[in-house]
Amino acid sequence: MNIFSRRTVLAATMSLGLAAPAFALPQLGQPAPDFKALDAQGHERSLSEFSGRPVVLEWTNSGCPYVGKHYESGTMQSLQKKETADGVVWLTVSSSAPDTQGYFTAPTARSWAAKERWSGTAILLDSAGKIGREYGAKNTPHMFVIDKTGRIAYMGGIDDRPYADPASLKGAKPYVALALADLKAGRPVATPISKPYGCSVKYNSAD
Amino acid sequence: MIRLLAGVLMALGTLAIGAPALAQAGPARHVTAELVSSRQGIAPGETIHVALRQQIQKGWHTYWRNSGDSGEATRIKWELPAGWRTSDIIWPAPRRLPVGPLMNYGYEGDVLLPVALTAPASARPGEKVSLNARASFLVCAEICVPEDADLSLTLPVTATSAPQDPKWGDQIEVVLTAAPKPAALAAAFQPRPNGVALAVTGAVLKGADLADAYFYPFESTVIDHAARQAIERGPEGLTLTLAPGYGFQGGRAPQVLAGVLALDGKAYEIAATPGAPPPGASGLGPPPAKGAGVSNLGLAAAALFALLGGLILNLMPCVFPILAMKAASLAGHGGERAEARRQGLAFGAGSVLTFVILAAGLIALKAAGSAIGWGFQLQSPPVVAVLALVMLAVALNLSGLFEVGTSLQGAGSGLASRGGTLGAFFTGVLAVVVAAPCTAPFMGPALGWALTQTPAAALVVFLALGTGFAAPFVLVSFAPGLLSRLPRPGPWMELFRKALAFPMYGAAAWLAWVLAQQAGAEDLAKLFAAAVVVAFSAWLLGLAQRRAAAGGRARGLAVGAGLFSALALAAVVWPQDKAAELKAEPYSPARVAQLRAAGRPVFINYTAAWCVSCQVNDKVALSTHAVASAFDRHKVAYLKADWTKRDATIAAELASHGRAGVPLYLVYGIHGGEGVILPSILTPDIVVKAVEAADRS
Numbered sequence: 001m002n003i004f005s006r007r008t009v010l011a012a013t014m015s016l017g018l019a020a021p022a023f024a025l026p027q028l029g030q031p032a033p034d035f036k037a038l039d040a041q042g043h044e045r046s047l048s049e050f051s052g053r054p055v056v057l058e059w060t061n062s063g064c065p066y067v068g069k070h071y072e073s074g075t076m077q078s079l080q081k082k083e084t085a086d087g088v089v090w091l092t093v094s095s096s097a098p099d100t101q102g103y104f105t106a107p108t109a110r111s112w113a114a115k116e117r118w119s120g121t122a123i124l125l126d127s128a129g130k131i132g133r134e135y136g137a138k139n140t141p142h143m144f145v146i147d148k149t150g151r152i153a154y155m156g157g158i159d160d161r162p163y164a165d166p167a168s169l170k171g172a173k174p175y176v177a178l179a180l181a182d183l184k185a186g187r188p189v190a191t192p193i194s195k196p197y198g199c200s201v202k203y204n205s206a207d
Numbered sequence: 208m209i210r211l212l213a214g215v216l217m218a219l220g221t222l223a224i225g226a227p228a229l230a231q232a233g234p235a236r237h238v239t240a241e242l243v244s245s246r247q248g249i250a251p252g253e254t255i256h257v258a259l260r261q262q263i264q265k266g267w268h269t270y271w272r273n274s275g276d277s278g279e280a281t282r283i284k285w286e287l288p289a290g291w292r293t294s295d296i297i298w299p300a301p302r303r304l305p306v307g308p309l310m311n312y313g314y315e316g317d318v319l320l321p322v323a324l325t326a327p328a329s330a331r332p333g334e335k336v337s338l339n340a341r342a343s344f345l346v347c348a349e350i351c352v353p354e355d356a357d358l359s360l361t362l363p364v365t366a367t368s369a370p371q372d373p374k375w376g377d378q379i380e381v382v383l384t385a386a387p388k389p390a391a392l393a394a395a396f397q398p399r400p401n402g403v404a405l406a407v408t409g410a411v412l413k414g415a416d417l418a419d420a421y422f423y424p425f426e427s428t429v430i431d432h433a434a435r436q437a438i439e440r441g442p443e444g445l446t447l448t449l450a451p452g453y454g455f456q457g458g459r460a461p462q463v464l465a466g467v468l469a470l471d472g473k474a475y476e477i478a479a480t481p482g483a484p485p486p487g488a489s490g491l492g493p494p495p496a497k498g499a500g501v502s503n504l505g506l507a508a509a510a511l512f513a514l515l516g517g518l519i520l521n522l523m524p525c526v527f528p529i530l531a532m533k534a535a536s537l538a539g540h541g542g543e544r545a546e547a548r549r550q551g552l553a554f555g556a557g558s559v560l561t562f563v564i565l566a567a568g569l570i571a572l573k574a575a576g577s578a579i580g581w582g583f584q585l586q587s588p589p590v591v592a593v594l595a596l597v598m599l600a601v602a603l604n605l606s607g608l609f610e611v612g613t614s615l616q617g618a619g620s621g622l623a624s625r626g627g628t629l630g631a632f633f634t635g636v637l638a639v640v641v642a643a644p645c646t647a648p649f650m651g652p653a654l655g656w657a658l659t660q661t662p663a664a665a666l667v668v669f670l671a672l673g674t675g676f677a678a679p680f681v682l683v684s685f686a687p688g689l690l691s692r693l694p695r696p697g698p699w700m701e702l703f704r705k706a707l708a709f710p711m712y713g714a715a716a717w718l719a720w721v722l723a724q725q726a727g728a729e730d731l732a733k734l735f736a737a738a739v740v741v742a743f744s745a746w747l748l749g750l751a752q753r754r755a756a757a758g759g760r761a762r763g764l765a766v767g768a769g770l771f772s773a774l775a776l777a778a779v780v781w782p783q784d785k786a787a788e789l790k791a792e793p794y795s796p797a798r799v800a801q802l803r804a805a806g807r808p809v810f811i812n813y814t815a816a817w818c819v820s821c822q823v824n825d826k827v828a829l830s831t832h833a834v835a836s837a838f839d840r841h842k843v844a845y846l847k848a849d850w851t852k853r854d855a856t857i858a859a860e861l862a863s864h865g866r867a868g869v870p871l872y873l874v875y876g877i878h879g880g881e882g883v884i885l886p887s888i889l890t891p892d893i894v895v896k897a898v899e900a901a902d903r904s
Contacts, residue, residue, distance in 0.1 A: 200277035
């Protein structure tokens with residue numbers, strides 16, 4: 001009933017086109033949109049292949065200073081390492097369009113992963129911005145956590161420090177790590193939504 | 208090797224040039240930053256303004272306090288001598304900076320970000336003070352670069368206020384004057400199916416150019432920044448329809464929608480609270496497109512458009528039924544051309560004259576200083592409600608529920624029975640009066656333009672409009688060919704008339720929608736109740752008429768019908784007593800704990816819109832003067848726990864008091880302890896006694 005009415009409202013909003021969002025705004029607690037994309041190894045991956053496991057989506061742009069803050073300090077990689085060891089699927093998505101900052105081809109994505117000691121499950125190449133638009137990804141890094149049942153359990157920033165300054169990492173509240181801990185403990189996620197921050201995702205200018 | 212050499216040379220160069228060169232080192236920067244002062248010095252205890260100046264490279268931008276979908280606001284970290292204080296940045300209104308499908312808020316070009324600087328009273332005249340600051344800002348074009356600047360400003364401490372800085376004094380003053388400020392604006396927001404309606408009213412918005420109105424929120428999670436903000440004007444302000452952001456998800460909503468309302472070069476700070484829109488925030492449609500349409504038209508062109516507009520008005524749902532019926536009756540004069548002509552001219556005179564009278568009234572009101580436009584009749588909710596009921600009555604009449612004279616045109620033809628010419632004249636008057644509600648949405652912009660012109664020009668436009676309006680009918684009466692082509696009156700007219708009822712029902716429905724926008728759900732409910740009563744009395748009247756026609760006695764029924772109609776009309780125009788309405792704040796367990804800790808008596812009303820007994824209690828007990836004054840006297844905190852939508856917290860709270868639903872009225876005393884549960888059916892007396900007891904125990 002609740003789901004139905006919310007969907008109806010969304011559909012009505014879209015069809016009226018009155019204040020329709022510029023692109024999709026994912027809904028907390030709703031099924032995460034499925035997608036298909038090639039990864040840096042050239043394999044086709046989809047969200048549905050990971051059903052039954054928690055999934056983290058991380059939007060990235062190798063040239064973005066906010067992404068740099070988390071990779072140069074190593075906090076992103078250590079979280080990737082810890083969570084994937086724990087059975088979490090970690091998908092790093094690049095939606096930078098060709099000729100924009102952070103555009104990945106399979107080889108450039110692989111060399112970036114090697115250089116940064118990236119430790120996720122797969123790097124998805126989304127230069128058309130299809131997954132990005134579907135999830136309303138605005139920033140790098142914009143983070144989503146999907147629970148075992150495939151519903152969106154968290155979306156927003158990786159922590160509560162929307163600053164490029166690496167000094168801001170100290171004492172930050174790691175929202176993504178906390179959300180995953182809540183899911184594993186079977187608790188409701190304490191902070192399911194936060195302000196996403198960082199650089200803009202460098203979409204192609206199709207719209 | 209070459210690189211090493213270069214490095215050594217650079218290091219040597221740095222040593223030679225000294226410290227200042229260090230500040231300039233590094234890659235090419237996109238922002239040149241400096242600190243500037245509005246005054247040449249500062250006196251002890253005085254507050255002056257200094258500013259961070261950013262000269263931003265072309266094509267790049269820095270950010271406002273809410274950077275929008277990406278980016279980061281400029282920050283200044285001050286290092287000041289003891290006792291010196293600075294304020295936060297006084298942010299100028301930002302610009303919208305779209306990036307692909309995203310939206311950023313920020314600044315381009317040469318920007319001054321002022322800060323108030325206060326000297327301690329102990330500052331010693333004659334000394335110099337050094338103000339040091341590290342400014343951090345993200346500067347972006349397609350890509351983003353974080354930049355830092357270590358800045359310093361030295362000011363002499365003067366015995367008295369120092370003169371303005373010749374270069375920066377005026378410029379900083381201009382920025383401060385233009386910076387967004389609160390302006391006694393009433394603001395409320397309400398989630399609706401098509402977005403979050405943000406309604407703002409206030410004196411500064413009356414008559415302002417709202418075409419570029421835009422709301423910049425302080426928080427980045429409350430709206431979807433990139434979505435278009437639809438603008439609806441009202442007589443007292445405007446309503447923006449915003450796409451809700453993450454903050455509205457998961458059954459939550461922000462407590463406040465605070466930010467900057469920017470329009471036409473001005474900017475105001477607003478803080479909207481949840482609730483119904485303040486009156487007068489909508490009803491006048493979107494602003495006319497800038498530089499398009501009639502604004503650039505000369506008088507002749509405007510008159511031509513008005514003429515066409517008048518012609519189109521004939522097809523409006525409010526008007527067409529009347530004219531069609533009148534034209535059909537005209538066909539009855541088929542043999543008497545002279546009579547038809549006379550009637551046509553009389554109709555034309557009636558409608559043109561009515562338009563001119565309306566225009567003269569408008570111009571006079573405008574001259575008297577009222578900020579009104581065409582359709583001003585529709586800005587008052589009681590007028591809209593009455594018009595809706597009139598439309599309904601006309602529709603019911605067309606449907607054949609009852610008769611007026613012979614039918615609707617009787618308003619004119621009642622007189623017409625005495626003299627066809629006079630009757631036609633009044634039909635013209637009636638047609639314009641009934642047309643008025645339809646002209647507001649369709650003719651609004653054109654008439655708005657006319658009203659900004661000289662009275663003579665405005666009259667010409669209205670005259671043209673009236674002429675266009677009357678033309679088809681007059682033409683029919685004058686052209687024998689057309690007249691003979693009109694179908695003869697006959698049984699088809701009855702069918703035609705019933706079909707024409709539906710546009711009138713549509714007009715009534717539209718007016719009901721307007722009322723809902725203006726006054727909210729409660730008044731709409733009242734209107735619907737009145738509509739049912741009107742339909743009932745129309746049916747009674749019809750019954751009476753049929754009985755009378757059959758020779759029976761029907762006076763009682765007719766009187767009943769009249770009484771009921773009067774009742775319905777009174778209900779919709781009766782002013783509501785809002786004086787006794789209690790101000791409630793939204794419920795949260797934390798707020799309750801806070802208020803109880805502060806030693807306030809707390810009254811919690813667990814209610815829901817769909818709970819009838821809750822509404823009855825609200826009306827008969829809680830909205831009385833006795834209760835309002837008791838709450839006031841005992842400083843009772845009144846919290847409303849609205850269970851209209853599912854809410855786990857409220858459900859748990861109800862369960863803990865042994866309830867599965869609403870209503871539940873809880874009163875907490877000032878000395879702690881369990882809350883007292885009041886009966887489910889309240890009287891003012893019960894409530895007053897309960898809060899008196901709460902203030903003692």
